[in-house]
Amino acid sequence: MTEDQFLRVDALTKSFGTNQVVKGVSFGFGKGEFISLLGPSGCGKTTILRMIAGFETPTTGTIRVAGEDITHLRPNQRKLGMVFQAYALFPNLTVGDNIGFGLKVAGMGREERRARVEEMLRLIGLPGFEKRYPYEMSGGQQQRVALARAIAPKPRLLLLDEPLSALDAKIRVSLRGEIRAIQQDLGITTVFVTHDQEEAMSISDRIVVMNAGHIEQMGSAHEIYNRPQTRFVATFVGQLNTLPAATFGPDRAIRPELVSLAPRPETDMTLTGTVADVGFLGSVLRLRVDVEGAPISIDTFNGHAPPPQRGDTVTLHLARKDVLALGA
Amino acid sequence: MKQSKFWAWVIFGLGAAYFIVPLVATFEFSLKMRRGHYSFDSYASVFSDPAFQATFGYSTLVGLFAILVGVLIVVPAVYFVRLRLPHLRPLMEFVTLLPLIIPAIVLVYGYIRLYNSSSLLPFTGSALGTDILLVFGYVTLALPYMYRAVDTGMRTIDIKTLTEAAQIMGASTATIIARIILPNILVAVLSGAFLTFAIVIGEFTIASLLNRPAFGPYLQNVGANRAYEPSALAIISFIITWGAMGMINVLGRFAPRTSARTD
Numbered sequence: 001m002t003e004d005q006f007l008r009v010d011a012l013t014k015s016f017g018t019n020q021v022v023k024g025v026s027f028g029f030g031k032g033e034f035i036s037l038l039g040p041s042g043c044g045k046t047t048i049l050r051m052i053a054g055f056e057t058p059t060t061g062t063i064r065v066a067g068e069d070i071t072h073l074r075p076n077q078r079k080l081g082m083v084f085q086a087y088a089l090f091p092n093l094t095v096g097d098n099i100g101f102g103l104k105v106a107g108m109g110r111e112e113r114r115a116r117v118e119e120m121l122r123l124i125g126l127p128g129f130e131k132r133y134p135y136e137m138s139g140g141q142q143q144r145v146a147l148a149r150a151i152a153p154k155p156r157l158l159l160l161d162e163p164l165s166a167l168d169a170k171i172r173v174s175l176r177g178e179i180r181a182i183q184q185d186l187g188i189t190t191v192f193v194t195h196d197q198e199e200a201m202s203i204s205d206r207i208v209v210m211n212a213g214h215i216e217q218m219g220s221a222h223e224i225y226n227r228p229q230t231r232f233v234a235t236f237v238g239q240l241n242t243l244p245a246a247t248f249g250p251d252r253a254i255r256p257e258l259v260s261l262a263p264r265p266e267t268d269m270t271l272t273g274t275v276a277d278v279g280f281l282g283s284v285l286r287l288r289v290d291v292e293g294a295p296i297s298i299d300t301f302n303g304h305a306p307p308p309q310r311g312d313t314v315t316l317h318l319a320r321k322d323v324l325a326l327g328a
Numbered sequence: 329m330k331q332s333k334f335w336a337w338v339i340f341g342l343g344a345a346y347f348i349v350p351l352v353a354t355f356e357f358s359l360k361m362r363r364g365h366y367s368f369d370s371y372a373s374v375f376s377d378p379a380f381q382a383t384f385g386y387s388t389l390v391g392l393f394a395i396l397v398g399v400l401i402v403v404p405a406v407y408f409v410r411l412r413l414p415h416l417r418p419l420m421e422f423v424t425l426l427p428l429i430i431p432a433i434v435l436v437y438g439y440i441r442l443y444n445s446s447s448l449l450p451f452t453g454s455a456l457g458t459d460i461l462l463v464f465g466y467v468t469l470a471l472p473y474m475y476r477a478v479d480t481g482m483r484t485i486d487i488k489t490l491t492e493a494a495q496i497m498g499a500s501t502a503t504i505i506a507r508i509i510l511p512n513i514l515v516a517v518l519s520g521a522f523l524t525f526a527i528v529i530g531e532f533t534i535a536s537l538l539n540r541p542a543f544g545p546y547l548q549n550v551g552a553n554r555a556y557e558p559s560a561l562a563i564i565s566f567i568i569t570w571g572a573m574g575m576i577n578v579l580g581r582f583a584p585r586t587s588a589r590t591d
Binding site: 090149 | 485486489490492493494495496497498499500503508511512
């Protein structure tokens, strides 16, 4: 098995009636990788995850895990773990029994199970919560229990279906860090579905950007952000300024943080414009500057001399190599 | 404001009286067995009647079997229709309403024609066979209530996601129904069970025409031949039914709570 073959999806399609929601998707990833399927809602990312889990049957194509063709196995034969957006803890069972459910189904003995549940609770930072019921816990705690429940039976693959969407912003950020730390600790191959590009970039080894049922681009967060291959990727991932066509030609763009008010060693061209708006984001200032009728956003660190005012004329510095050519 | 509240109380009082007055009158009459002053003699007479104990015991047993069979049929049926065949729900609703539309007398004549001793399935050929037929008859009579109770119970939990969560951890369908679905709708199932029990305890038509020694025909028999005992029995029946309803309420407090907290 070569490096990128642990999870192998080939020519996968899925139609609901006449509506094809997944249009021939192929990818392969290595053992221990954290992969994000990123895209707007309706792009087919959740359908792909549900086909890997076995809740949907592919119309055509194959899914392999560790070389085994699992395309037509039932979900309970696949030995996978999954965390759902709505937690989906069993309300009638205690936290301990929830985490131990997969172990019990697999026929693990009581003592061994208890030890494993305890280990899992320590791992997610909720030791001593065995006897609680899900309704007695906060959303963040419930989702951590759901994570522990998914990984307790040592699944071959961990599937995360927008697990952070139901949580509020602060918990979302801290929990995604925890998920990533646990994933790296255990070296468990993980597929994470999200529509939040910041979330995907912050925790993934590799990202699959999807749109309208096909893959737009696959690569590390760094590659996706710095070298977007399609217009869709460039605009969906991160902020982007479209540069005035008169100077740069059609379909040229640049990231806000690559434009500065002062020259840098790599900058080799300038633009002149009028400040249209000044936004204060704490450590960062976001200016909107009008250049030849095109609004250009600039992110600059706060703490310099007093910021420019509305109506000031400013000179923008940028490097030609940072200009992105937006393809189709 | 005061005016509207006054009339509300009047309406409430009238409504309450409509139910309470006949009940009080019945109770009062049931205490009059001993001439001249109130006593519980009629109740003592009822409870000491061996036929009361025998028929009540028989109906209780038949009721328990009807509950068991009803749960075994209805819970998996509702589960699979909700999960896999949601477009069949209107049909299911219609079918489960049929027992309310078709009179019990029609049902029992149908049974007797289909399952008589010279038919392919001669249920009525033996006492045990007839008992089994009676149980199935009661399952049918209670179907509208059992179906609705279970269906409401399943609406309150996300059976699709819970099923998927259990499936991906390796659970079989039987395990999922027994360990996840049933415990989470237990209160709904029990309220269906108590309704079934309340129906079975007082049912007359089917038991009488199948000639089984059930409580319903016994009530009828006492009603036709005694003066004070029927009132006592009516009150006892009320208390049993109220007890069943009260149990539904008490059990409701033990319902597993589904959490929607996201803090």
